[in-house]
Amino acid sequence: METPNLETKEVINSNIQMEPTVMNDTTRRNAENLEVKGESGLETRGVHAWFDKHHALADVSLHFPENTVTGLIGPSGCGKSTFLRLLNRMHEFIPKAAMAGQVLFEGHDIYADDVNAIDMRRRIGMVFQKPNPFPAMNIGENVVAGLKLSKIKSDNKDEIIEDCLTRAGLWNEVKDRLKSPGGSLSGGQQQRLCIARSLALKPDVLLLDEPCSALDPGSTLRVEETIVQLSESMTIVIVTHNMQQAARVSDYCAFFLSDGGPGHLVEADLTTNIFSNPKDTRTADYVQGRFG
Amino acid sequence: MIQDDLVPQHRKLVSSYTLVDRIFRRVITTGGLFSLVILGLIGAFLLYRGFEIFSDFGFSFITGEVWNIGDPMDTSTAVLGIGAMLMGSVITSVIAILIAVPCAIAVALFIEFYSPRKVRLILTAVLDLVAAIPSVIFGIWGYAVLLPIIEDWSVPLERWLDFIPIFSVPSGIFGRSPFLAGVLLALMVIPIVTSVAREVYSQAPRDLIDASYALGGTRWGAIRNVVIPFGRSGLVGGAMLGLGRALGETVAVYLTLNLVFDINFRILGSAGGNVASLIATKFGEATEYELKALMAAGLVLFLVTLLVNFMASIVVNRSGKII
Numbered sequence: 001m002e003t004p005n006l007e008t009k010e011v012i013n014s015n016i017q018m019e020p021t022v023m024n025d026t027t028r029r030n031a032e033n034l035e036v037k038g039e040s041g042l043e044t045r046g047v048h049a050w051f052d053k054h055h056a057l058a059d060v061s062l063h064f065p066e067n068t069v070t071g072l073i074g075p076s077g078c079g080k081s082t083f084l085r086l087l088n089r090m091h092e093f094i095p096k097a098a099m100a101g102q103v104l105f106e107g108h109d110i111y112a113d114d115v116n117a118i119d120m121r122r123r124i125g126m127v128f129q130k131p132n133p134f135p136a137m138n139i140g141e142n143v144v145a146g147l148k149l150s151k152i153k154s155d156n157k158d159e160i161i162e163d164c165l166t167r168a169g170l171w172n173e174v175k176d177r178l179k180s181p182g183g184s185l186s187g188g189q190q191q192r193l194c195i196a197r198s199l200a201l202k203p204d205v206l207l208l209d210e211p212c213s214a215l216d217p218g219s220t221l222r223v224e225e226t227i228v229q230l231s232e233s234m235t236i237v238i239v240t241h242n243m244q245q246a247a248r249v250s251d252y253c254a255f256f257l258s259d260g261g262p263g264h265l266v267e268a269d270l271t272t273n274i275f276s277n278p279k280d281t282r283t284a285d286y287v288q289g290r291f292g
Numbered sequence: 293m294i295q296d297d298l299v300p301q302h303r304k305l306v307s308s309y310t311l312v313d314r315i316f317r318r319v320i321t322t323g324g325l326f327s328l329v330i331l332g333l334i335g336a337f338l339l340y341r342g343f344e345i346f347s348d349f350g351f352s353f354i355t356g357e358v359w360n361i362g363d364p365m366d367t368s369t370a371v372l373g374i375g376a377m378l379m380g381s382v383i384t385s386v387i388a389i390l391i392a393v394p395c396a397i398a399v400a401l402f403i404e405f406y407s408p409r410k411v412r413l414i415l416t417a418v419l420d421l422v423a424a425i426p427s428v429i430f431g432i433w434g435y436a437v438l439l440p441i442i443e444d445w446s447v448p449l450e451r452w453l454d455f456i457p458i459f460s461v462p463s464g465i466f467g468r469s470p471f472l473a474g475v476l477l478a479l480m481v482i483p484i485v486t487s488v489a490r491e492v493y494s495q496a497p498r499d500l501i502d503a504s505y506a507l508g509g510t511r512w513g514a515i516r517n518v519v520i521p522f523g524r525s526g527l528v529g530g531a532m533l534g535l536g537r538a539l540g541e542t543v544a545v546y547l548t549l550n551l552v553f554d555i556n557f558r559i560l561g562s563a564g565g566n567v568a569s570l571i572a573t574k575f576g577e578a579t580e581y582e583l584k585a586l587m588a589a590g591l592v593l594f595l596v597t598l599l600v601n602f603m604a605s606i607v608v609n610r611s612g613k614i615i
Contacts, residue, residue, distance in 0.1 A: 090506060095409075122508035132499040136521045146507035149517060194503070201508060 041066040041235050042087060042124075042205055047101035048262070049082045049091060056082050058262035059101075062254055064205075069227060069236040071250030071271065073243065074286070078256040079263025080239045081129075084207050087237060088124040089117045105205070122150055124205040125198035129213055131190035133182030133197070140178035142193055146201045160200055168196035169226040188219020195226060206230060208238040212245065224249050243287055247275055255283045335594060342588030344581075345372065353585075354378065354592060359553045359570075367581045374589045376555045380470060380565020381593070384545065385538035387474025387559065392481040393531050399482070400489035401515060416490075423483035431547035434476040435468075439548065442472040446560045461561040470564035473549040477541055481534035488530025488608075492523040525607050532604030536597045542568035567593045 042064040049057035057079035064070050072080040085091040086099055089110060102109045110120050133142045143161045147154055154160060161178065165171040170192040174185070182193055191211055198206060208227070212220040220242075227236060227249050240246050246253055253275075254268035267274065267283045278284045285291055309317065345353055349372060356373015363369045399419070403412050446466045453459035496519040504514035545566040551573060552563035571586045571593075578586060 088506065090502065093502065093505060118508055118510055121506060126506035128499060128502065128506075130499055132497075132503045134500060134503070134517065145504075145517070146509075149504055149507050149509035149513040197503075197507065 041068075041106075042237070043104040044083075044087070045102040045104065047083070047086055047103065048099060049079065049086055050098040051094065052096040055262040057086075058264045060256075060265045062265065062268055064235050064237055064252075066235050067231060067233065068251040069231045069238060069249050070252040070254060071246035072237065072239045072254050072256060073241075073246050074256035074263070074266075075258075075291070076241075077263070078258045080256050081209050082263070083256070084126075084209050084237060084239050087205070087207055088121050088126055090121075090126060092117075118150075122146070122201045123203050124207065125201060125203035126207040127191070127194050127198055127209065127211050129210040131187055131194055131214065133185070133190050133193050135181065135183045137182060138179045139174050139182055139185070139193060142182045143196050143200055145197055150201065152201075164196040164199040165193075167199055167226070167230065168192045169222055169229075170196060186219070188215045188222060191215060191219070191223055192226060195223070195230075199230075203234060205235045205237070208236065210239050210241060213241065220245070243275075243289070247271060255280075255286060257282060257286075331598075335591070338587050338591035338594060342584055342586075342591050345585045345588040349373065353588060357553055357555050359574075361579060361582055364579050370581060370585075372582070372585045373553075374567055374570065374592065376553045377551070377565035377567045377570045377589070378592065378596075379555050380549070380551075381539050381567050381596075383557065383559060384470050384473045384477055384549070384564065384566060385535050387471060388477035388481050388538040389531055389535050391475060391478035392485050392534055393527070395478070396482050396485035396489050396530070396534075397520075397527065399486045400493055401519070403486075403490055404493045405511060405515060405519070419483045419486055422479075423487070425480075427480065427541060427544040428547075430476060430480055431544035434472065434544060434548040438476060439467065439472055442469070442475060443467060446471060450560050458557050458559050460558055462558075463561050463563070465562040466560060467562040468548055468550045468564075469562050470549065470559045473545045473564065473566070474559070476544055476548055477538040480541065480544065481538050484537060485527075485530045485534040488533060489523065489527050492526030492530070493519050496522045529604045529608030532600055532607060536600045536604065539600065540568055540593065540597050541566075542572050545569045546572050 044060055044062050047057065047060045048055070060079075060083055062070075072084065074080050082091065087103055091097050091099055099111070103111060105120065105124065109115070110117070110124075133139075134145055137145060140157075140161045141148075143164050144154075144157050147157075147160070162171060162175075165174060170189060173189060174180075174193075177184075182190065185193060191214075195206075195211075211227075212223050215223065224245060227238065230236060231249075231251075238246075238249065250271045252268065253271045255266045255274065255278075256263050257266045258264070267278060267280045269279070274283060275287055278287065348367075349356070353373055355375045356371070357376045358371045358373055360371045362371065399415070403415050407415060443466045446461075446469065449459055450461045450466075454461070500518040500522075501514045504517050509517065546569040549564045549566060549569065550562045551565055551569060553565070554563065556563060567589055571589055574582060574586055
């Protein structure tokens, strides 16, 4: 796997109005580096979601290859976040929510009767739209909160804290104040703390639900760098409203749309193709900012 | 840097209200002040009627264990103190809170996080209903039904735990004990504490609960990690409200507790106290001077419950800001 080239970000940042052809050259990986490795990773087959009688999402089949970043894009209300929450069974915590279809993780349906959803969620981590560190805990405690919740004993908590904060790109900023409350950090730092908190459980998949929507551009950039680095060792699915972000961080893009009815998948392809050569005109219109 | 003589004066800010606004403001202000005035008048009345007692007995009225009118014609022979009753009120209320709070937490957590929707609706309705049962009904039920049960529990408790002073019963008489009154008060207080606990728990931040689940937490993990810490101060407030109710309860305690003018901490024995019940018991045939003493006792009780409720509102107001 090629080391992500972070310098391309600068190019993209300075070329917000770039042409699709330019995008093709600056998306961070080329098609030849992306080979689907068999049954690994995460896959959905014919997934639907309902909230009570409201059919929110219809028939989504997608494959997320191992160690890649997939961006879920589409206008508000198209079911991206619902779809994301189906991938680690957070959907079922909403009263009257229902689903159909299969979500395969390493070839096994996570909705199968014999699957312990709690153990599964330790391997499929999630970061939310709004940074949500536990306010009663300090920074260090927040990082290992997942271990505490999972009753996982560890003798080297300090190492885990340093390792996770380093990988989340936050260590240098907080190493001298691990005992301060998580809420004392800036929004961007809090979000990276939440990423570090997910990493402590060593997940294979990380789901991010618009992780940068509440952050300023500088913090957004830091989080994006973190995501790119993490994708070397885990599968990442990110919901984003920001087209530039999707282009900067993702290998694949899936475009969702709701035309009055339930949200559905319009098109999924390599990010370069989605931005430069989409098959569906609606995708082209959306990524070029003509609607949504 | 701006020169000092260029810094302008603060402008005077005038807000003008419409007529409707002004009328509404008056009505609301009157209503608000009215409740304060009532409270003040009650306190003033009790102080006025009981003042003679405080000047006669001083602090010993609160600490004294004897209630003796002496010669009805000669008030100087009277010895009056509510120490035993006050202590009894505290003991029964503390027993009530110790039992009620864990039960209320469990019920509130069950209703908010575990029960199916229908069960939740039924349980909530039942709890509201229990809160509305007149205390005399509780008293009669406590006397007829709970008394024998508590007696059955008290005997083995005394046998096995009598090396702990509060469980020893030298008199050998169980029955209408502070323990019985405390358990009964707990049952009366549970709906109040549960209702407050539910209210705070339902406001526990959804995103933090989600975060717990997403980190592989169980439902109990999320509750312990997020909901209970979040609700802690609110729950303390609820417990204080319950304590206020338990301290002031009259009829139910009157029916289930033997009033004995002797400060003791033995909760299983058939001897205890309660200020409110004292007033109810003595009021009917009190002499003029004794009546003043009852007013004074009322004032003490009034101040204690006021203090407890005041502390409760402080704690409740702090709720949510800690987390």
